Amino acid sequence: MGIPPTAGLISFAESDRSPLSIRARALVFIDPRSRRLRDEVEALAEGEQPLLIRGETGTGKELLARHIHRQSQRSGLFVAVNCGALSKNHGAAELFGHAGGRLIGPSSRAGWLGSAQGGTLYLDEIADLSLTLQRRLLKVLQRGEVQREGSNHSLPVEVRLLAASSLDLSLAVRAGTFDAELFALLQQGELLLPALRERPGDILPLAEYFLGVYADRLDLPLPELSEAAQDALLAHRWPGNTRELENVLHFALLVGKGGVIEVNDLQLPV
Ligand SMILES: Nc1ncnc2c1ncn2[C@@H]1O[C@H](COP(=O)(O)OP(=O)(O)O)[C@@H](O)[C@H]1O
Numbered sequence: 001m002g003i004p005p006t007a008g009l010i011s012f013a014e015s016d017r018s019p020l021s022i023r024a025r026a027l028v029f030i031d032p033r034s035r036r037l038r039d040e041v042e043a044l045a046e047g048e049q050p051l052l053i054r055g056e057t058g059t060g061k062e063l064l065a066r067h068i069h070r071q072s073q074r075s076g077l078f079v080a081v082n083c084g085a086l087s088k089n090h091g092a093a094e095l096f097g098h099a100g101g102r103l104i105g106p107s108s109r110a111g112w113l114g115s116a117q118g119g120t121l122y123l124d125e126i127a128d129l130s131l132t133l134q135r136r137l138l139k140v141l142q143r144g145e146v147q148r149e150g151s152n153h154s155l156p157v158e159v160r161l162l163a164a165s166s167l168d169l170s171l172a173v174r175a176g177t178f179d180a181e182l183f184a185l186l187q188q189g190e191l192l193l194p195a196l197r198e199r200p201g202d203i204l205p206l207a208e209y210f211l212g213v214y215a216d217r218l219d220l221p222l223p224e225l226s227e228a229a230q231d232a233l234l235a236h237r238w239p240g241n242t243r244e245l246e247n248v249l250h251f252a253l254l255v256g257k258g259g260v261i262e263v264n265d266l267q268l269p270v
């Protein structure tokens with residue numbers, strides 16, 4: 001019964017699914033489109049306004065959000081929450097915290113929002129939040145205070161919201177599944193991360209970056225990419241974007257054994 005203890009809350013929030021610490025990472029932005037985005041990011045990072053980061057899965061939305069958090073010099077934590085992974089019954093308690101009680105577990109919890117106090121709350125796939133939670137989140141942001149589940153008084157909160165979506169939220173608004181007012185709030189600053197195939201100038205620099213990072217990490221000599229392998233990387237459509245590129249090169253490094261990575265080592269679908 002109840003939601004699991006929050007002992008792992010921060011470490012889960014700060015963990016990532018890639019084998020390499022996402023916090024230690026550089027942002028490789030070489031293509032002219034990425035450079036332009038980088039300028040937009042620099043202009044928006046220091047403010048306190050909520051931002052919406054749009055882009056297909058694997059384009060680097062979370063990495064960008066962490067970068068914005070670092071740039072903003074906020075003193076609190078960066079807390080990343082996948083909205084689709086919130087519990088169906090206890091989503092509100094997970095997000096907004098709870099005061100403790102018979103049904104939910106004995107001790108009170110800060111919730112993701114409270115954990116991000118003074119910092120940044122990154123809500124991944126925000127369209128996966130129920131309308132109820134969207135509206136409650138909007139109120140919290142507007143009032144700067146939160147009422148935990150099972151509590152009848154409000155606590156002040158100051159978090160910066162960075163929301164990510166792979167969908168066009170305006171369509172969700174029109175379909176009635178996304179709150180128009182929350183959408184308006186998020187539109188104060190919108191950053192669009194183009195798909196990797198739309199910024200081909202990033203492909204080889206990213207490939208070399210990942211080879212360098214993984215060679216270093218696995219204590220392997222840094223291989224080169226053959227000309228044909230480079231052409232193959234440039235020709236692929238990268239439906240999984242940068243995450244797919246990272247996986248392909250990590251794998252190639254492991255199977256390549258030796259100085260040069262050839263097309264076959266990339267195991268790209270034909
Ligand atoms: N511009 C970039 N420079 C370096 N690494 C990147 C870049 N963009 C994405 N990555 C890496 O690609 C992977 C996917 O990025 P992520 O931020 O998780 O994407 P998304 O949140 O859009 O699904 C991560 O391991 C991330 O560190």
Ligand SMILES: [Mg+2]
Binds near residue numbers: 058061062124
């Ligand atoms: Mg992600």
